[in-house]
Amino acid sequence: MNSALVTAAELAGLLEGPTPPVLLDVRWQLSAAKANGEPAFDGRAEYERGHLPGAVHVDLDRELAGPPGEGGRHPLPDLGVLAAALRRAGVSAGRPVVAYDGGIGWGAARAWWLLRWAGHQDVRVLDGGLPAWRGPLAEGPEPAPEEGDFQPEPGGMPVVDAAGAAELAREGLLLDARAGERYRGEVEPVDPVGGHIPGAVSAPTSLNVGPDGRFRPLGELAARYAELGAAKEGARVGVYCGSGVSAAQEVLALELVGIRAALYPGSWSEWVADPSRPVAKG
Template sequence: MNAIISATELASELAGPTPPVLLDVRWQLSVAKAAGEPPFDGRAEYEAGHLPGAVYVDLDRELASVPGERGRHPLPGMAEFGTAMRRAGVSSAVPVVVYDGGQGWAAARAWWLLRWTGHPEVRVLDGGLPAWQGPLETTVPVPAEGDFQPVPGAVDMLDAEGAAALARSGVLLDARAGERYRGEVEPIDPVGGHIPGAVSAPTNENVAPDGRFLAADELRARFKTLGVSEDGPEVGVYCGSGVSAAHEVLALAVAGIPAALYVGSWSEWSADPSRPVAVGPDPQ
């Protein structure tokens, strides 16, 4: 199954006999705003115009639980996640397509969670909302209740200990910006730097300027330079809080390479002062 779908392909499927369930997951990372600048409101953006039939899903409230020792976006409770997905009309036998405002991080988080909990067919709209050339609507749909029951563990996931071990035995990719990896700047978490042994692999290098993923062969070539290949060692990915790393896991899936997500990511790792921290451009 393809991990992504083009806007043209999606329009065709929506017009067909078995259209996919559409989830709108518009979201932005919460950082300090300029004085007087309102915070981003994904639901307001959704209500101003969304793909026909799409249901809004709140990343902070439905795709994550309360921030704490497990990071800024720890896994949601499975009962709460299942309720949110069924409310959105998600059923196990119906394909799901997820999109966001174009960055792809939030959509990838929903994609990964649905895959991890056992949904057999979920894809991300390549390029997000900006790639869509069809009509938008402002009516908020009320879909029929879905039947999806999340069962965790369908794909690999890492905890802190697993991430540290994989950095030694396989390839652990750090999806954050290079300056955060090197420890030159850290705008959110308490400590700058990276997990010892991790390789810098900013997720924005997986996409073209329009936000669409590079072709699969281009992605394979990029990951090969980082020590990752289809027949190579096991791969894991982390970021700040497990959101942009999901986008890199998605890029790896497009390239045909399975990878595990460290959900807690740097926000969990750096919260424990006993864990080692590396700085500078080298993994160690």
């Protein structure tokens, strides 16, 4: 397995090779809803304005997540829905996949994590996303690639539920990938309650990338997570965020420095759906 990242220059070379990767456009951002309840950010519209040639748009809210509810705002998707979306995009078990987004790595990392969790062995994220690409862009509706044969087989990446996250916070290391002010409970723009899971440690995903949206050098990432305690021998590490999207970027950053971390897919939005669960602030 190669690095979980690929540079724009490396990707250009792969696309010219004998087995070009399937390209997934997973542009998404956390934003307020319009008055009619639809997301304010339209990933498909962004895709049609310009995308990597041959890429297929995958909708994070509808295809890479299940319907919001007690399981959180972005619970794990129905396997049938996920399989259909990936096969429509041309994903097959024996063909490499590269996911990209608008640059911060959240949407692409969600696709990377889901594919790895579902058993695909060769998935990478375009470092820096679309802004890092220097080649031509295509416009308009997506192509119709030959349908893939990928069949999800969950278990390729570790997950924890609410009880498992609480246990990690007590006896292991549970990282909160949200912005520090949301962790502290000073503001909460999305979920009904602010704060964090008691015992969790603040580790915002914004610190994983530089101003250009590319991941920081491995030495810097390794030092960051060593300081947080993730590099200790035998350490059990888990990550959560608001709804399991940005936390996937943190799991990716940890993977880059050789630390396997479990994802809490329901994350904070599931945690606070049960008022009996404790909330810490500050």
